[in-house]
Amino acid sequence: MPRKESRHRRCSFEERAHRSSASHRGCRTRERTGTEVSLLLLGQSESGKSTLQKQFQLLYAPSTFNEERPAWRAIIFINIISAVRDILRVLEDVAKKSPHFAGPSQRSDPLHLARLRLGPLLSMESKLVQAVDAGYHTDNDGSREIFVHQGWQRKHLATPRTETPGGARSLDETHRESLEDETLSETSHLLDVCKDYIRELSGHPDVIRLTESGKIMLKESSSLSVCMFFICLPCLELNNFLMARSSFLSDLDRLALPQWVPTDSDILYARVRTVGVATHHYSISVRNKTRSWRLFDVGGTRGQRKAWLPFFEGTTAVIFLAPVSVFDEFLDEAPETNRMDDCMQLFSDISSSPLLKKTHIVLFLNKSDILRRKLLHGIRITDFINTFAPRENEISVALQFFRDHFSEIFFRTNKVNDRRQLFVHATTIVDIPLMRKLIDRVVTAIFFEHFRSATLI
Secondary structure, three states: OOHHHHHHHHHHHHHHHHHHHHHHHHHHHHHOOOOEEEEEEEOOOOOOHHHHHHHHHHHHOHHHHHHHHHHHHHHHHHHHHHHHHHHHHHHHHHHHOOOOOOOOOOOOOHHHHHHHHHHHHHOOHHHHHHHOOOEEEEOOOOOEEEEEEOOHHHHHOOOOOOEOOOOOEOHHHHHHHHHHHHHHHHHHHHHHHHHHHHHHHHOOHHHHHHHHHOOOOOOOOOOHHHHHHHHOOOOOOOOOOOOHHHHHHOOHHHHOOOOOOOOHHHHHHOOOEEEOEEEEEEEEEEOOEEEEEEEEEEOOOHHHHHHOHHHOOOOOEEEEEEEHHHHHOEOOOOOOOEHHHHHHHHHHHHHOOHHHOOOEEEEEEEOHHHHHHHHHOOOOHHHOOHHHOOOOOOHHHHHHHHHHHHHHHHHHOOOOOOOOOEEEEEOOOOOHHHHHHHHHHHHHHHHHHHHHOOOOO
C-alpha cells in the first residue's frame, strides 16, 4: 500500500475512533447503574492492553473467544511475513556495510536469492491486510506495522453470517468469505513451501553474530530485533513463547498446516496495533453474586489519547499497564522521547485527573519477562535512566525501582483523597495461568470496592 494511502486509512481509523468515543459517552451515561462495574484499561501503545483484554475474554467469555479464533490466522500470518521482512532488511543493511558488497542484484548473492525464494510469500501481506480490513504504515526505520480498528474480529466470526430476508447469504458476503478463504489457503501453502528458507535465513551467521552481541535488540515488538534475539540464542528458554514472532518462526511446521487453528497462546502472542475504543461486556460472578461488567480497551498512541477523556467519569477502577521493559526504547511517533519517560508522564496525567480522583488504580508492571532477559543480556538500565545508579542491574532491583517511582508519582498527585489506593503487580501478560489467578484477585477486589464503596481489599 502506498504510504499516502496508508496515512489516509490510518486517519480514517482515528476519525472512527473519536466518533465511537462520543457515542459511548452517551450510552454509558444512560446505561450505567449501581449494579454495573466499569473497568478502564489504560497505557501507552504496545503496553499490553489488548492482550489483557484477551485474557479477560478467555476467562469470562470463552465461547466468544473460540468463535473469533479462526480470524487470528490472518494476523499471525502477517506477523510471520513482517518478521521475515525485518530479517532481510537487517541483513541487507549489514551486507551494504561490508567492503566486499558488490550490489544487491547479483544472481549469486544469498540475500538476492532469498528474496526471490520468499517473494511469493511476502507478496501475500497486502492480501492478508485487506482480508482483515486493516491498514499499515512504514516507520522511519523501514519496518511496517499493521493497524486494525477495534472489534475487527466480529466480521470474521465462525458462526453463521447475516442472511437476506429470503434466507440466502448476500452475494457480497459470500464473495468476501471466498476471497478470505482463498487468501488464507494460498498463504498456508506458500508458508509450507518457504519454511526451510525462513529457517535458513534466521540461522544466518550474521543474524547469530548480531544477536549474540546485542546489536539487533532495538525494539521488543513490531520488528525483528527481539524475535531473532530469542530464536538464535538457544541458551535462553523459549517457554511461555516470549515474543510472538519468535514463537511463530520457531513453529512453522505447525502453522503451515492447512487445518491449523490458532491456540490460546497463538492468539495472545499475535501482534496487531488497535485503533479506537472498544467496549467489552462480561457477566462475572464473585462469591455467588453476578454483575454486568464493562471493560473499555482504548488505543494508546499519542494521537488517540484524547479519545480517553469521555470514559474517565464514573469509572469504577483503572488498570494501568506500564511496560517496564521499554527503558531502552523510544516512541515511534516521537523518536526523541524515551518510552519509559512517556509512560511515567502518562501515569502522572492519569493519577492527577480530577475525573479519576475517587477511582482506585491497579498498576501492572508488565513485560517483566522481557525486562529480565534484557538485563541478562547485559543491557544496562543506567545507560538510559541515570537515577538508577548505583543499583545492581538485576530484575528484582529493577522491579522495585520502577515500583517505587510509580508509587511516588501516585502519592504526589493524590493529596486530595487519602482513601484512594494504588495496587501494584509485576506481570507477564501472556502467561495464562499467572494472569488467570491475578485477574480473579483483581476482579474480586474491584467488585467489593464497588458495592461497599470502600477501599480495594
